[in-house]
Amino acid sequence: MIRILKNGRTLLMLAALFVVSGCSSSEPEAQASPPPSAKAATVTTVQPIEFEENAILPGRIEPIREAEVRARVPGIVLHRTFVEGSDVSAGDVLFEIDPASLKIALDSAKGKLAMAEATLFDAKMLVDRYAPLLKSQAVSKQTFDAAQAAYLSASASVASAKADVANAELSLEYATVRAPISGRIGRANVSEGMLVGQGDATLLATIQQLDSVYIDFTQSVTDTLKYKQSVKGESTHSTKLIARLDGYDKRFEGKLLFSDSQVDEKTGNVVLRGLFPNPEKVLLPGMYVRVEAVQSYSSTAILIPQRAVMRGNSGAFVYVVNDQNTVESRSITTGSMSQNLWRITDGLKSGDKVIIDNAAMYQAGEKVTPSVKLASNI
Numbered sequence: 001m002i003r004i005l006k007n008g009r010t011l012l013m014l015a016a017l018f019v020v021s022g023c024s025s026s027e028p029e030a031q032a033s034p035p036p037s038a039k040a041a042t043v044t045t046v047q048p049i050e051f052e053e054n055a056i057l058p059g060r061i062e063p064i065r066e067a068e069v070r071a072r073v074p075g076i077v078l079h080r081t082f083v084e085g086s087d088v089s090a091g092d093v094l095f096e097i098d099p100a101s102l103k104i105a106l107d108s109a110k111g112k113l114a115m116a117e118a119t120l121f122d123a124k125m126l127v128d129r130y131a132p133l134l135k136s137q138a139v140s141k142q143t144f145d146a147a148q149a150a151y152l153s154a155s156a157s158v159a160s161a162k163a164d165v166a167n168a169e170l171s172l173e174y175a176t177v178r179a180p181i182s183g184r185i186g187r188a189n190v191s192e193g194m195l196v197g198q199g200d201a202t203l204l205a206t207i208q209q210l211d212s213v214y215i216d217f218t219q220s221v222t223d224t225l226k227y228k229q230s231v232k233g234e235s236t237h238s239t240k241l242i243a244r245l246d247g248y249d250k251r252f253e254g255k256l257l258f259s260d261s262q263v264d265e266k267t268g269n270v271v272l273r274g275l276f277p278n279p280e281k282v283l284l285p286g287m288y289v290r291v292e293a294v295q296s297y298s299s300t301a302i303l304i305p306q307r308a309v310m311r312g313n314s315g316a317f318v319y320v321v322n323d324q325n326t327v328e329s330r331s332i333t334t335g336s337m338s339q340n341l342w343r344i345t346d347g348l349k350s351g352d353k354v355i356i357d358n359a360a361m362y363q364a365g366e367k368v369t370p371s372v373k374l375a376s377n378i
Contacts, residue, residue: 041368042357051301059217063208071197095177106168113161120154183209218269242292303341308356319355
């Protein structure tokens, strides 16, 4: 039963309510709201690269060659012909020792040689004279044997006298002291007027070859073995070293020559040696330097930005985007850091897409729209 209200205003309100209720009853149910759009995610594609892990190690400079110039004959130093601290060439005259006594010794040796040669001549003539007489038995066999023995003795005397002459000539040559190698000569240990070579080979000066130098540095045996293992089978791997001096901007490049075959029992370190070109003679023996040496090497290392790595209760992990553009959590093992990059030793492979920006705002299982950023820009 429909109740009719007398009040006109009331009738209008009821009519309006009827219209509204009638319309809503004929409308379909409200549609569900559309799903939110997928988040944008900045990713980088994992690509294995060649990687070296370096360490800074202390080292000392050693000359590539060093020669001690010594007086090999006794005498008074007459002249010093070089400038201390200058570069000399092999064969340059450095000192002159008074040769007077050496010349006398040479003349004496030559005189003795002449006497020995005269004796040899006389002995030979006697043997030649006795030889035909022995056949006719004009001289006895004993007499001939004695003459022949005298000849052999005279021959030996000549040989000895020649050796004495050669020795005297060599001593006279040693009176002029020459540089045995090319290099930089240090200070002179003697001056003009000093007696040298009397009883021992007096040290006159030292020459060091500095066009190239050695740098000896130490490394733990553990790191040495790790490095050898990492480059095993890598025939093309470089053994480049870099040396730096404190307070000097320029760096010096060299190469690793070898590591010592013996381990220091006290420190557990081994000594390694590098060869460094030194054309400007900046590197001097005894200098302390810092050597940047390779600790490990990989031709297929995986590096990702530090900001992409997160850590939870189960360890380090990253978010990767799969082929369906869905976020996945991936546990990883981190190695060393290089600038702002983590080296990943386990958990990632070539081609994986790792979220690198604002990784914490994503969740595993959600859809994203990946935007690839090149490795050179990360």
